[in-house]
Each structure stands twice: as structure tokens, then as C-alpha cells.
Amino acid sequence: MRAADVFIIGGGPGGLTAAIAARLKGLDVTVVEAARPPVDRACGEGILPEGVDVLRQLGISLSTVEALPFRGIRFLQEGASVEASFPFGCGLALRRTLLHEILASRAVGLGVRLLWGVRITDASELPPCRWIVGADGQNSRVRRAGGLEAASRASWRFGFRRHCAIAPWSDFVEVHWGSRCQIYVTPVSPCEIGVALLSRDSHLRLDGALREFPELQQRLQGVAASSSERGAVTASRRLCRVFRGRTVLIGDASGSVDAITGQGLSLSFRQAIAMAEAFCSGDLTCYQAEHSRLARRPVFAANMLLSMDRFPLLRRSVLRALAYHPPIFAKLLQFGVAESRSRLRIRNEEWRLLPMTQFAIRCKKD
Ligand SMILES: Cc1cc2nc3c(=O)[nH]c(=O)nc-3n(C[C@H](O)[C@H](O)[C@H](O)COP(=O)(O)OP(=O)(O)OC[C@H]3O[C@@H](n4cnc5c(N)ncnc54)[C@H](O)[C@@H]3O)c2cc1C
Numbered sequence: 001m002r003a004a005d006v007f008i009i010g011g012g013p014g015g016l017t018a019a020i021a022a023r024l025k026g027l028d029v030t031v032v033e034a035a036r037p038p039v040d041r042a043c044g045e046g047i048l049p050e051g052v053d054v055l056r057q058l059g060i061s062l063s064t065v066e067a068l069p070f071r072g073i074r075f076l077q078e079g080a081s082v083e084a085s086f087p088f089g090c091g092l093a094l095r096r097t098l099l100h101e102i103l104a105s106r107a108v109g110l111g112v113r114l115l116w117g118v119r120i121t122d123a124s125e126l127p128p129c130r131w132i133v134g135a136d137g138q139n140s141r142v143r144r145a146g147g148l149e150a151a152s153r154a155s156w157r158f159g160f161r162r163h164c165a166i167a168p169w170s171d172f173v174e175v176h177w178g179s180r181c182q183i184y185v186t187p188v189s190p191c192e193i194g195v196a197l198l199s200r201d202s203h204l205r206l207d208g209a210l211r212e213f214p215e216l217q218q219r220l221q222g223v224a225a226s227s228s229e230r231g232a233v234t235a236s237r238r239l240c241r242v243f244r245g246r247t248v249l250i251g252d253a254s255g256s257v258d259a260i261t262g263q264g265l266s267l268s269f270r271q272a273i274a275m276a277e278a279f280c281s282g283d284l285t286c287y288q289a290e291h292s293r294l295a296r297r298p299v300f301a302a303n304m305l306l307s308m309d310r311f312p313l314l315r316r317s318v319l320r321a322l323a324y325h326p327p328i329f330a331k332l333l334q335f336g337v338a339e340s341r342s343r344l345r346i347r348n349e350e351w352r353l354l355p356m357t358q359f360a361i362r363c364k365k366d
Pocket residue numbers: 009010011012013014015032033034035039041042043044045046047048118119120121135136137138141158159160161196197232233234250251252253256259262263264265266268
């Protein structure tokens with residue numbers, strides 16, 4: 001290890017895109033990653049259209065050979081379903097190991113020094129540098145050591161994913177809503193899907209959860225698993241601050257939204273661009289402000305979706321209402337995912353159709 005402008009701890013998607021963005025600004029960058037490639041992680045593996053756009057800005061154009069496009073989101077519950085396409089572009093899905101390989105090779109191609117199998121336990125181990133970036137995920141040590149642990153709110157759920165060797169039956173990411181969990185299905189290649197479970201119950205696993213979804217269970221009956229089940233915690237965490245002195249956080253280390261939003265990757269890519277800009281201006285308060293701004297819509301989406309998870313009656317009536325009025329679902333999706341290009345314009349009469357609005361009004365009165 002030798003001196004660098006930027007020292008990044010953690011070479012996941014957040015750390016690698018931060019490295020690429022900083023290097024594109026001409027900074028000298030070193031990344032240390034505790035694992036050795038291929039680096040995998042439990043993930044739904046869908047990148048939303050805005051995330052795909054940011055990757056393009058960073059010089060990474062995922063081809064359809066590497067990644068499978070999906071055109072929107074479909075919610076399913078007890079026989080009812082509603083779907084909406086993204087307002088612009090397509091999302092892309094690919095195995096995390098492949099995404100990692102592509103990001104790492106772009107970083108190395110730009111001259112980033114990547115050190116595998118190095119776990120940093122104490123920032124004093126680091127050689128001289130101008131900035132230390134904590135990209136070390138949910139349980140960030142850098143966050144703790146930097147005194148950035150204070151959160152305005154935090155809650156957890158549990159996620160498990162497995163791949164199945166079956167051709168995707170849809171070009172939508174399907175979210176199946178059940179009473180104790182959600183299962184979402186992402187088409188990750190022409191002959192493979194990813195199946196991810198999200199639940200508050202740490203003991204629930206995919207096979208047990210699938211019993212709640214007979215249609216999906218039947219589709220997957222006898223289909224070979226092409227990866228083993230892998231689990232991770234998914235946190236909803238908002239930090240009070242994402243930098244102190246020369247220590248700055250990105251990706252899940254800097255706070256996160258529940259995985260049900262499918263926003264984690266895209267959010268960390270956008271943070272990477274903002275962070276590199278702030279390094280150039282030398283003013284990390286700009287990064288703090290942009291970080292909060294970027295989190296707003298994903299947090300809105302997460303709050304809505306987690307309320308549906310928590311209150312079964314609400315979920316049933318919301319999904320039923322949306323199935324009858326798909327344009328409202330399209331607007332909510334557009335607002336939730338299209339960061340810079342949309343504002344939520346739902347007409348008064350449409351708001352009234354949403355049981356969620358009525359529920360919120362009732363709660364307020366009570
Ligand atoms: C079940 C599940 C499904 C999800 N589905 C989606 C989805 O469909 N779409 C989406 O956009 N997001 C999804 N997410 C969220 C997404 O996975 C995360 O937001 C994303 O991985 C964050 O990237 P990161 O680089 O910040 O953290 P990580 O991916 O966790 O990477 C952190 C890296 O830091 C390394 N590290 C940790 N400590 C040290 C240390 N001390 N020294 C050196 N290295 C260290 C780790 O080895 C790791 O490689 C999902 C999450 C879960 C749990």
C-alpha cells in the first residue's frame with residue numbers, strides 16, 4: 001500500500017463506482033477489498049434505468065450479452081396483479097459476480113489500484129491519503145471509527161436469494177406479496193432467474209416461504225437451483241451525517257433503503273458521481289446535501305412499500321385498487337424510480353381512489 005489521494009475501504013459496487021468516478025476526475029485511487037474475486041452477495045440483481053444511465057456516464061455500457069433488460073415492475077397478490085413499464089429505458093439484471101467483474105475491470109483499466117483479500121481493521125493502518133472512503137457495507141467499521149454511527153432511524157429485515165436454471169417467463173421484475181414476506185423474481189439471463197425473499201422473520205427461508213405462493217412454487221417445481229441460498233440483512237437506515245473530517249461514506253455504509261425498493265445499487269452509483277464532484281471542489285458539504293437529496297425518493301418508495309408489508313389489510317386494498325387503476329401504479333413507479341425526470345402528479349380524484357390515502361387520513365384523525 002502506498003500514498004493515494006483517495007483510499008477506498010470496500011470494493012463492492014459502491015466502492016468500485018466511487019473509485020471509477022474519482023479516477024475519471026484525475027485522482028489517484030486505491031481500493032482495498034476484504035474478499036477475493038469472484039465477489040458475490042445476496043441481492044435481487046436488478047439495476048433500475050437511472051442506475052444504468054449512471055453506469056454509462058462512468059464508461060460502462062452493459063450489453064445485452066452480459067445483462068438482461070427488464071422493462072418494469074409487476075406486483076402480484078392472491079391472483080390479482082398490476083404492472084407498469086419504466087417511463088424511460090429499461091432496467092438491467094445480471095449476476096452480482098459478473099457486475100463485480102465488469103466494475104473491477106473498468107476500475108483497473110483506468111489505473112485504480114485494487115488490493116484483494118485485505119481487510120482494514122483500523123484506519124491508522126492506511127498510508128497517507130487525502131480522503132478515506134468507507135464503502136464497507138451495512139456493518140461499516142469505517143462508519144463506527146469515524147464517529148458517523150448516529151442515525152435518525154434504522155430498522156432491519158432479512159433477505160435470501162437463490163438462482164434457478166429456468167428461462168424467464170417475463171421481462172418484468174415480479175414482486176409476489178404474501179402475508180409474512182415478499183418474493184421477487186428477476187430475469188438475470190436467458191436461462192436463469194434470481195429468486196429473492198424479504199421478510200422480518202430471520203428464520204424464514206425460500207422453500208418455506210414459497211408455500212405461500214402456490215403458482216410460483218408450481219413454476220419452480222423440479223427446477224434445478226443454479227446457486228446456493230445466500231442471505232443478508234437489508235436495513236432502512238438514515239444517517240445524520242455521511243462525512244466527518246476526511247472520512248466519507250458511500251453505498252450501504254452511508255445508510256440504505258430496504259431491498260424491496262430495488263434502489264440500493266442505483267443509489268450508490270449516483271452517490272459515487274456526487275462524491276467525485278465533491279472531491280474536486282474540496283467541499284464535502286456538497287456531497288452531504290446531494291446524498292440527502294438522492295435518498296428522498298427511495299425513502300418515499302420504501303416507506304410506502306414497508307407500510308404495505310406491515311399492514312396486510314392496507315396491502316390487500318392498495319394492490320386491489322392499483323390493479324383496477326394501473327395508471328396510478330405507473331405514476332407511483334415513475335415517481336419512485338425516475339429521479340430527475342418526473343414529479344408526482346396524481347390528480348385529486350386518483351388520490352381518493354387509493355386506500356392508502358384514506359388509511360393515512362384515518363390514522364391522522366385517530
Ligand atoms: C436480499 C437483497 C436483495 C437486494 N436486491 C437489490 C436489487 O435488486 N437492486 C438493487 O439495486 N439493490 C439491491 N439490494 C441492495 C444492494 O445489494 C446494496 O445496496 C449494494 O450491495 C450496496 O453496495 P456496497 O458496495 O455499498 O456494499 P456491499 O455490496 O456490501 O460491499 C461492501 C464490500 O466491502 C467489503 N468490506 C467490508 N468490510 C471491509 C474491510 N474492513 N476491509 C476491506 N473490505 C471490506 C466487503 O467484502 C464487500 O465486498 C439488495 C440487498 C439485499 C440484502
